[in-house]
Amino acid sequence: MKRTFYTFLILGFLVLSCNKSDDNRTLRPIDNDGDGVLSDVDPDEENPCIPAQNAGYDEYFATNDVWAMADCDNDGISNGEEDSNGTDPYVPEDNDGDGIGADVDEDDNDPCIPAQEAGYDGFDVTNEAWAEADCDDDDITNALEVEIGTDPYVSDAPIDEDGDGVEASEDVDDNDPCLPAQGIGYDLFDSENTIWANADCDSDGLSNGEEVNQGSDPYDSTSTEEVDNDGDGVLFSIDDDDFNACVPGQEEGYNGFDSDNDTWSAANCDGDSVNNGDELLAGTDPYKFDSDGSDCLSPVNTEVWSGALNGLAEGFETSGVGVPGCGELTINGDIFDFGCDIEPSAMIVFTPEFGGATNGTVEIAEQDYECFGDTPDRLSGSGTYDEITATMVITIDFFGDDITFTITPDN
Structure with a gap:
């Protein structure tokens, strides 16, 4: 009888303990899609992009696979990637900074497409592509327009409707490209302007555009033949x-x-x-x-560098003696300032830009530069030359650093 009593006593204690535990248990909130909106108020608990969120929203759970694999701004980059990259998963990528997301931009590498109306300000002025563009074609970059307070979508170029090179404010008739009349040799016109190109300002039977195309003078009636x-x-x-x-x-x-x-x-x-x-x-x-x-057979006149030469680099001067050859030049002396103990020589090879050109490129193919007796340094470099100015500009590898020398005759 005593055993039975104690058995019931133990069972009763366990039941009370369980009931007490149930009374104190706290239920964990559920958010299956990781969007930070609990299931009991989420319109679609399986879609982490519903409800839609504004730019800057950060109550999501980036470790939730459903949320991480979604793409809530439809820019082709998953939420998880955007969170890792530090970009906003609720703002579409905009490569060209025009304020139009990549998912809807006609050309997300051209900040001027699509075209915008005057006063548009949805751009990102810190975007390099947008800043360097000129969306109103007035020869002033977008960034500079913002800096000086003008509209990057409104041209500040002078108005010249007829393309005659005379601003509308000063033009006798800005719809007639032949007014005011101009003299022979006048060339301030805009040959790409359709109104100007279709006119015939010297009345010789050839349109202005035809004359430009054949090289004759659109303001000289006697100039009609192709030149x-x-x-x-x-x-x-x-x-x-x-x-x-x-x-x-x-x-x-x-x-x-x-x-x-x-x-x-x-x-x-x-x-x-x-x-x-x-x-x-x-x-x-x-x-x-x-x-x-x-x-x-070389067209290069290396004679212009014959004799005493000066070198100038980063504020110090050097010297050497040029010995011309066929398409090449040997410079004797430490023209490249290696601090040589003995007199070195450097061979330079010339390549003209085209046959008959007086300018082109030079190369110092890697070669020994005898400076210190038994231990020659290695010399290499490249640059440009101009026979008319008798100038060579050569950049050499000086112990791992690039140094540029301008070499001219010592006149």
């Missing part, structure tokens, strides 16, 4: 550069040039140091290398 300014025999409309007699390049034996043209005569189209006019008088070919009989 060849450089005398190379290639007309203006098809010449890549009608003021350079050596462009386009020609083969040996070419004779379609105009020998009376001063531009052609003064040029040196084969780059052999004898100009076209002199070659013609001498009976040699102005389009054949080495028709001067020098046995050198």
Whole structure:
């Protein structure tokens, strides 16, 4: 009987303990989709993007897989990635800073597309692409317009409707590109302006645009034929550069040039140091290398760096002596200021920009620079040259640092 009593006593204690535990238990809130909105008030507990949230919202649970895998701003980057990157998962990415999210922007790499109306201010002025663009085509960058207080979507360029180069405020008739009348040689017009291009300001039967295309003067009624300014025999409309007699390049034996043209005569189209006019008088070919009989096929006149040379770099001066060769130059002396114990030599190779060009690039292929007897340094570098100014600008590797030298004759 006593055992039965104690058994009931123990059972009763356990029941009371369980009831007490139940009374004190706290229920944990449930948020299945991790959006920070509890299930009992969430319109869609399986969709972490409902309800929609504003920029800057941060009550979400980034460790929740459902939330992390979603893309609540529809910019192609998951919420989890945006949280890791430090970007806002509730603001679409905007690469070009125009304020239009990547998901709806016609071109998210062009800050001026789509076009915006005057007064638009949804841009991000700190975005480099937007800041450097010029969305109103007035030659003032967006960032500078913001800085000076003008509208980056309203052109501040002078108005010239007819393209005649005269501002509307001063134009006799800004819808007539031939008023005011201009003299022969006038060139302040806008040849891309349709009103101007379609007019015929010298009344010679050719439109202004046609005259520009063939190189004749739209303000000279006697100038109607297509021109060849450089005398190379290639007309203006098809010449890549009608003021350079050596462009386009020609083969040996070419004779379609105009020998009376001063531009052609003064040029040196084969780059052999004898100009076209002199070659013609001498009976040699102005389009054949080495028709001067020098046995050198390089067009570069390295003689301009013959003799004493000066070097200038970062405030200090150096010196050397140039010994010209065929397309190359040897400089004797510590022109690159290695602090040599003995006199070193450096070989420089020239490459013209094109046949007959007086400028181009130079290279110091990696070579020994005999400075300290048995232990030569290694020298390498590259740069540019200009025969007209007799200038070389060469950057060398000086023990791991780049140093730029300007080398000219010591006149």
